Amino acid sequence: MPTQLSTTRHLDGLREAVTAFVAYAGRAGLEASVPTCPDWTVRDLVAHQGMVHRWAAALVRGERPTDEEVDGYEEAGRTVADPLTWLSEGATALAGAIADAPEDLSTLVFLNDAPPPRGFWARRQCHETTMHAVDALAASLGRPPRPDEVWVEPELAADGIDELLGGFHTRARSRLRCDDDALLVVRPDDVEDWWEVALGPQPAVTTRHRGGEVADDADWELTGGAVELYLRLWNRTDPPEDWRRLTAVTWS
Numbered sequence: 001m002p003t004q005l006s007t008t009r010h011l012d013g014l015r016e017a018v019t020a021f022v023a024y025a026g027r028a029g030l031e032a033s034v035p036t037c038p039d040w041t042v043r044d045l046v047a048h049q050g051m052v053h054r055w056a057a058a059l060v061r062g063e064r065p066t067d068e069e070v071d072g073y074e075e076a077g078r079t080v081a082d083p084l085t086w087l088s089e090g091a092t093a094l095a096g097a098i099a100d101a102p103e104d105l106s107t108l109v110f111l112n113d114a115p116p117p118r119g120f121w122a123r124r125q126c127h128e129t130t131m132h133a134v135d136a137l138a139a140s141l142g143r144p145p146r147p148d149e150v151w152v153e154p155e156l157a158a159d160g161i162d163e164l165l166g167g168f169h170t171r172a173r174s175r176l177r178c179d180d181d182a183l184l185v186v187r188p189d190d191v192e193d194w195w196e197v198a199l200g201p202q203p204a205v206t207t208r209h210r211g212g213e214v215a216d217d218a219d220w221e222l223t224g225g226a227v228e229l230y231l232r233l234w235n236r237t238d239p240p241e242d243w244r245r246l247t248a249v250t251w252s
Contacts, residue, residue, distance in 0.1 A: 003115050003123050005159050010122035011095050013156050014129050018091035020151055021049070021133035022084045028139035030083060036138040036236050045139070046087050047077030049132045053090035053125065059107045060097040060121055091129065098122050111167030127160045134236045144237045147228040157230035158191045164233055165195050166206040176204045185218040186233070188226035 003010070030043040037045060051074035058065045065073075080086045098121055105118040114120045130152060137145050165186060169176040177199065184197040196215055198205040214221075222229060231237040 003119060003159055003162070005123070005156070007098065007119050007122045009156070010119070010126040011098060013126035014091060014095055014122070016151065017126065017129040017133040018088060021046075021129065021136050022088055024133065024136035024140045025087075026084055028136060032139045034135050034139045035142065036135045036144050040135075042136060042139050043078060043083060045132055045135055046083045047074045049129060050074075050077040050083070050087045050090045052128060053087075053094045056121055056125055057090070057094040057097040060094070060101050060105065060118070062107065094125060098125075111163070112170045113166060123159070123163060126156070127163055130156075130160070131234050131236060134231065134234075138236070145231070147225060147231055147237060150227060150231070152227050152230065154188070154190045154226040157226040158188060158193045160230045161186060161188070161195070161226065161233060162193065162208055165197055165204075166208060169197070169204045170206055172203055174203055177201060182219040183215065183217060185215055185221040186229060187214055187221060187223050188229055189223055191226045 025042050025046060028042050030041065030046070032042045034040045034042060034045055040048075051070060054073040055065060055070050058069075077083055077086060098118060101118045103116070103118060105116070107117045107121075109117050109120045111120070111124075115123060134145060134150055137150065141149070168174060176197070179201065181198070181200040184199055185194065186197065187194040192211045194209050194214055196207045196209070196218075198207075199219075222232075224232075228237070
């Protein structure tokens with residue numbers, strides 16, 4: 001799962017995402033519902049993301065905030081007079097903390113086969129902030145967005161697919177399982193990268209490929225643009241019927 005993108009590119013992605021987040025959240029209004037995060041309002045979304053930014057920044061600075069402190073970050077997001085400025089300030093502080101961190105930073109990471117901590121946190125917060133900015137876009141639209149309505153570039157989307165398939169879905173807690181051994185291929189049609197995900201009763205095993213021949217014995221193959229697959233795999237856009245059938249089998 002080590003990323004092929006630089007920390008600088010991930011920090012740029014984080015900044016792009018928070019700019020979009022603030023714009024769409026402002027357009028939707030703080031009390032608007034979020035179609036892609038049921039039971040949340042935009043205010044809830046802002047408070048959550050701003051809390052995560054502050055928690056991650058503290059970890060990068062070598063701090064270990066207590067549960068009470070982390071709860072306090074989120075409560076501040078719910079009660080501050082200008083939540084969107086508060087969100088931007090937290091993202092700016094996080095990006096600064098990562099940029100200033102040493103290459104040999106030692107701190108918590110939590111995904112399988114993760115990049116070194118400095119790169120891990122740049123990547124993780126780039127993609128988390130991007131997905132929650134997509135949530136803010138959904139709130140402004142009143143529905144999940146289409147892939148052509150988001151700002152994300154295919155290269156960054158492919159990196160997010162890799163983090164999800166190689167980092168999240170290979171963990172013991174992942175629900176990406178099926179009763180019998182099977183092979184899932186995820187193959188964007190606008191980047192060179194593609195993935196084989198070996199499924200079964202145990203945690204998935206993901207192999208990333210760059211170019212070359214695609215496996216012809218897959219039980220399922222998911223294709224489309226990298227941005228489309230990125231959004232679909234994170235459940236941020238409406239899936240077609242064949243995806244619903246796959247989800248019922250493998251994400252149960």
